[in-house]
Amino acid sequence: MFNHIKPSAPDPIMSLMEAYMQDPHPKKVNLGIGLYYDHQGNIPLMRAVHIAEQRLLEQQRPHTYPPIEGSALFARQVQTLLFGEAAAQSARHLATVQTVGGSGALKLGADFLCHYLSRREIWVSDPTWANHWAIFEGAGLRVNTYPYFDNASGELRFDAMLDAFSALPEGAVVLLHPCCHNPTGTDLSQAQWRAVIDVLQRRRLLPFFDIAYQGFGDGLEEDCFALRETLKTDLDFLVSNSFSKNVALYGQRLGGLSVCCGSADSAANVKGALKTLIRRSYSCPPTHGSQIVEALLADDHLRQLWASELASMRQRIKQTRVSLAAGLEQGGTTLDYRRIRDQKGMFSYTGLNEQQLSQLRQQYSIYLVAPGRMCLPGLNQHNLDYVTAAILDVTLP
Numbered sequence: 287m288f289n290h291i292k293p294s295a296p297d298p299i300m301s302l303m304e305a306y307m308q309d310p311h312p313k314k315v316n317l318g319i320g321l322y323y324d325h326q327g328n329i330p331l332m333r334a335v336h337i338a339e340q341r342l343l344e345q346q347r348p349h350t351y352p353p354i355e356g357s358a359l360f361a362r363q364v365q366t367l368l369f370g371e372a373a374a375q376s377a378r379h380l381a382t383v384q385t386v387g388g389s390g391a392l393k394l395g396a397d398f399l400c401h402y403l404s405r406r407e408i409w410v411s412d413p414t415w416a417n418h419w420a421i422f423e424g425a426g427l428r429v430n431t432y433p434y435f436d437n438a439s440g441e442l443r444f445d446a447m448l449d450a451f452s453a454l455p456e457g458a459v460v461l462l463h464p465c466c467h468n469p470t471g472t473d474l475s476q477a478q479w480r481a482v483i484d485v486l487q488r489r490r491l492l493p494f495f496d497i498a499y500q501g502f503g504d505g506l507e508e509d510c511f512a513l514r515e516t517l518k519t520d521l522d523f524l525v526s527n528s529f530s531k532n533v534a535l536y537g538q539r540l541g542g543l544s545v546c547c548g549s550a551d552s553a554a555n556v557k558g559a560l561k562t563l564i565r566r567s568y569s570c571p572p573t574h575g576s577q578i579v580e581a582l583l584a585d586d587h588l589r590q591l592w593a594s595e596l597a598s599m600r601q602r603i604k605q606t607r608v609s610l611a612a613g614l615e616q617g618g619t620t621l622d623y624r625r626i627r628d629q630k631g632m633f634s635y636t637g638l639n640e641q642q643l644s645q646l647r648q649q650y651s652i653y654l655v656a657p658g659r660m661c662l663p664g665l666n667q668h669n670l671d672y673v674t675a676a677i678l679d680v681t682l683p
């Protein structure tokens with residue numbers, strides 16, 4: 287019955303992680319998968335998250351079924367986190383549901399586009415996260431690209447991006463990263479976002495914002511600039527958000543999908559459509575992670591503690607960027623170290639070429655994602671000198 291099924295292509299990022307785990311080299315360094323590690327090389331259990339979870343456990347709540355869309359409190363908290371107080375005051379109406387991670391939000395959004403809006407195509411940045419392709423193609427959409435980043439020069443292809451948007455048909459769906467672009471770490475300035483939103487509006491396009499790293503760029507509020515600016519327009523749009531990184535709840539699989547609509551009736555009907563899609567897929571979401579986040583965000587003290595822990599994580603990444611770039615500059619590297627210094631979020635598109643990557647892996651057991659994406663939090667005081675020396679070695683003239 288199953289003999290015709292051929293071996294599947296592995297997930298490129300996950301399989302790199304597996305190769306790293308099996309590598310016996312004592313100085314191996316994982317700069318591959320997007321996980322935040324602290325200065326000791328551990329994935330943190332955030333203190334605010336731990337306290338919220340303790341409180342939850344003390345309540346000894348039964349593990350009953352949640353509503354299909356998750357709790358109303360969680361939905362309001364997601365809206366406030368993404369849009370601030372403007373969410374409540376806006377003339378626009380948001381339909382928000384809990385999802386199985388940011389990935390689940392992307393898949394639910396893709397199903398919604400297919401089944402309720404008859405969309406058959408989406409435009410994603412060139413390059414983008416490999417799973418965007420997998421998720422959207424898997425949902426039956428054709429994936430096209432718009433110009434975004436030139437890996438040779440290290441520059442954002444801003445004009446080409448605007449031109450591409452201007453040429454799209456009305457109603458075309460464009461996937462945008464509001465902050466911490468994965469994989470390039472290259473974000474738009476506020477002025478550039480305004481210009482993009484202008485074109486989206488003029489061409490009546492349908493933006494789908496995917497925000498998986500809120501708080502890792504410039505700050506919890508600043509990272510939502512594009513979302514909040516778009517909320518001020520009359521555009522309908524989708525937002526997928528993830529709590530994997532910024533609450534370090536990776537394995538709890540917690541995220542949200544929000545759809546911005548023109549009227550309360552429309553938002554209610556959209557929410558009904560999302561519930562139908564969830565119901566016939568996995569019925570309702572898991573509760574442990576969402577209850578932790580509800581307890582965390584509902585308590586002023588815990589919310590502030592969390593925000594300050596997140597700010598420290600962001601600062602650590604920025605400091606790591608500066609240290610690595612300085613080490614490379616002082617060592618006389620041929621690599622454009624300014625990319626490492628200036629890009630935002632967890633990743634840097636270093637410009638290291640295929641041969642240099644392979645040398646880093648073969649000679650030093652340092653793992654990066656092709657073509658040259660480095661996950662900065664994999665660096666710490668114990669391995670920074672080792673990695674700096676290795677990159678200098680593979681990039682010396």
Ligand code: PLP
Pocket residue numbers: 320386387388389390415468496497498528529530539540541
């Ligand atoms: N979108 C982007 C750009 C990501 O990098 C990720 C990765 O973690 C996700 C979505 C998915 O997040 P999650 O792990 O919550 O499914």
Ligand code: TYF
Pocket residue numbers: 297299300318319320321415417468
């Ligand atoms: O890009 C990354 O490394 C993160 C984590 O199938 C990730 O987004 C990578 C691959 C994957 C799921 C998550």
